[in-house]
Amino acid sequence: MNSISFGNNVKRIEKMVTKVQLERKINLRSDEIQVLSFIYDYFKKAKDWPGVRTTHQKYGRDIVSQILKRDAPVLIWQEKANDSRKTYKLTFEGIYFCHTAKEDLLLLNRFLRFLIEKYKINPEIAEVTGEEVESELQLDKEKSIILMELIKEGHFCSSASFGKEWRIQVAEDIEDLVDLGEEQYILKRLAGLFEKTRRVKFEHINNVNKRLPAHFDWKAIEEEYEVSKKEFGKRISFVSDKFKREIIFRDVEQAYALAKSGFNKPAVILAGSIVEELLRLYLESNELKPRKNSFDDYIKLCEERGLLKLAINRLTDSVRCFRNLVHLENEVNDRHSISKTTATAAVASIFTIANDFNARKS
Secondary structure: OOHHHHHHHOOOOOOOOOHHHHHHHHOOOHHHHHHHHHHHHHHHHHOOOOEHHHHHHHHOHHHHHHHHOOOOOOOEEEEEOOOOOEEEEEOHHHHHOOHHHHHHHHHHHHHHHHHHHHHHHOOOOOEEEHHHHHHHHOOOHHHHHHHHHHHHHHOOOOEEEOOOOOEEEOOOOHHHHHHHOHHHHHHHHHHHHHHHOOOOHHHHOOOOOOOOOOOOOHHHHHHHHOOOHHHHHHHOOOOOOHHHHHHHHHHHHHHHHHHHOOOHHHHHHHHHHHHHHHHHHHHHHOOOOOOOOOHHHHHHHHHHHOOOHHHHHHHHHHHHHHHHHOOHHHHOOOOOOOOHHHHHHHHHHHHHHHHHHHHHHO
16 A cells, blocks of 8 residues: 555554454454354344353353453453343454454445445545445345444444444544555554553443443433433334334433443443434434434424424533544544533433423323
């Protein structure tokens, strides 16, 4: 790759990163790779992540615990599934080092190449839909689900709506993708995560490492905001898809826990994502189409139609913080210091807008 073609990006892109370099740095043992491959293969077959006990039964708790204790990069995290089971889920870093994920990583490369070609046609590209990607890359639904998971776990978008009909907002660093090419773009991101995982670890915080106390749940939310999970569900009755509702319930709980635990930046980012998706679904349920599928355009359309006036007015500061933080580089930049007050306000905005949904309905 000729550095001259990078133009103003030469200083930022100092040298190539290779997979071999990262493999040497992470130094995974063969038994650890087997565990990662088992978890990923289970997901591919079941379209769900394996239970904690299922994984322990096959490989024992000790080896999984050793992988969980790795600080940089984080490879596995624990999540509570919709049916309340505890499951093990791989981060993008964990997937990348699975021997059985090679074919799917090539699919991700194809997707990123697709974005590059779209950018060359229209540098202002803001969104792509799952239907468009499936058609262009000739994917069946099974491959589409796998690609969706890779995009989500690797943060290869600025925001997204994942489900049967998924869509993503193009990542703000798409110019880096164009300059670097898909393979080097992925490797540069991974190299950055090796060094920065401690500071962006919020996506992988879980009950195993006890960074998010279990008592920050819907019971605590009800005590603080005087709204139960059941009542909140009624207020967002326009979200009819069961899968989307469960994701929203889970993310609200996690945003609250992050804010309470002092993880201010990730709390703002997650709360902003929830509000953005709720606005999108609300407008969709009212058959209102924004100019573009973006947070700003959702808000503008609400303002133009006089919808959710109280909630929209209160969203201003939280929205500004969310917009500034959605890009990974901003998340780890000390200049973007977010206070606990701002994080708390961002989480509160979820319930403010839910109240307005309810008011409009009544």
